[in-house]
Amino acid sequence: MTAQNQNLHSTEDRRDVIAKLEELAPDFVGMISDFALGKVYDRPVLDDQLKEVVAITALISLGSERLQGHLESALAKCFSKEQLTEVIMLSSIYIGFPRAIDAMLVLHSLTDEA
Incomplete structure (x- = not known):
């Protein structure tokens, strides 16, 4: 593969x-x-971590369901829950709180299960 x-x-x-x-x-x-x-x-x-931040931020801004897959991947490969929380919080000032809240809830559902 x-x-x-x-x-x-x-x-x-x-x-x-x-x-x-x-x-x-x-x-x-x-x-x-x-x-x-x-x-x-x-x-x-760009390194893989920065590429993932770009993807996550773009998907938050779009309100895309594909965000879950990227958050899962980020958690599995290179990011802590706290780092992803910070990415989402920072994005909120540029993208808006409604999208950031949705992203936080997706992250919560992924990390709450673990």
Whole structure:
């Protein structure tokens, strides 16, 4: 399995999403893997931790359900609950409190289960 495909399947949320996408549009999964994870995410200038902060902040701003998968991944790889809490709190002044509250609740649900 390539590094991009490992990233696609790294959390339960991502495995679920990718399984559904593969069923519906397998070429789309290939596009995500080749372009988003291969050509863009694999660029070497930013480290993985900073890339994850960018992704999390963008997903908070969008109110995206994909936030859960990125928070799961961040907790598993490189971030503590406290660090993610700080990222969300800092984002609140730029994105707004409603989105930050939603993100905090997602983080709480992930860390409360652990």
